[in-house]
Amino acid sequence: MEKICPRCGISSEKRRFAGNFCSSCAPLKLEVPSSIELLRCTRCERLQIEKGWKHEGAVDLEGMVQKLCKGEIRNASFDPQSGELSLIVEQAGAFVEVKRKVAVNYAKTICIDCSRTASGYFEAIIQVRGKKRERVEKKAGEIANAVLKKSFIPKIEELKEGIDIYCGSRNEAIGALNALRLGFLRTEKLAGERDGKRLYRTTLAIRV
Ligand SMILES: [Zn+2]
Ligand SMILES: [Zn+2]
Structure with a gap:
């Protein structure tokens, strides 16, 4: 119809x-x-x-x-x-x-990363060491950029023996080193206790 x-x-x-x-x-x-x-x-x-x-x-x-x-x-x-x-x-x-x-x-x-950065929170330190300062600085820069893509860095310390990069996330710190194909030596240090759980700080040492 x-x-x-x-x-x-x-x-x-x-x-x-x-x-x-x-x-x-x-x-x-x-x-x-x-x-x-x-x-x-x-x-x-x-x-x-x-x-x-x-x-x-x-x-x-x-x-x-x-x-x-x-x-x-x-x-x-x-x-x-x-x-x-x-x-x-x-x-x-x-x-x-x-x-x-x-x-x-x-x-x-304020996102969780920024509030943690402000409080100085970190889970891992990447220690960049090497004989040539220039190389150490260049590598440290590459690592920091890779970490910052996924996580945050509350502090970078320039020391006589090298550069320490403080990383907000242990997993992202390791992920960044793996992505850059950098071999590292991992050590865990007891950093105290929170709510009955042991807290570990991870150190990832690399030589360049
Ligand atoms: Zn119509
Ligand atoms: Zn933020």
């Missing part, structure tokens, strides 16, 4: 229908967030994403917004600068273009 769209008057012989309306006039089944809220560390500027912290460039805001949209979405693009969200939604076999605004709001906080 032929239907006439009550909004635009088109016949169902000319356009597909979704219920009583034609596919262009039928209300879209679409859920779009009006805003997303993010936590930003005021010190390192990183954003909290799920349980970790990432630099803004590494955060997929577009993907996050897309995940929050619900409907027969065939294509979605989001520009975080303007907050403009463009969607192609399928309805009764027709494609409808939809534009919406999604505000990106930032709340200020």
Whole structure:
């Protein structure tokens, strides 16, 4: 039976229908967030994403917004600068273009790494030693950069015998040395007790 769209008057012989309306006039089944809220560390500027912290460039805001949209979405693009969200939604076999605004709001906080850095917390010390000071400094710089990609460094000490890099995470310190293919000697020292658990400080010694 032929239907006439009550909004635009088109016949169902000319356009597909979704219920009583034609596919262009039928209300879209679409859920779009009006805003997303993010936590930003005021010190390192990183954003909290799920349980970790990432630099803004590494955060997929577009993907996050897309995940929050619900409907027969065939294509979605989001520009975080303007907050403009463009969607192609399928309805009764027709494609409808939809534009919406999604505000990106930032709340200020201090991330766990920055609060630990401020308190001087560390789990491991990478000791860089070698005969040539220049080489020691160059390697120490490479190691520090590798560690900083994943973790934090509360302190770097320049000593007569070499350079000590204090690392917030034991695992990331070891990971950085492995990534740079640097062999190391590992020693554990008891550093005290907390809540009945023994605390160890790890020293990772390398010669360059
Ligand atoms: Zn219509
Ligand atoms: Zn931070």
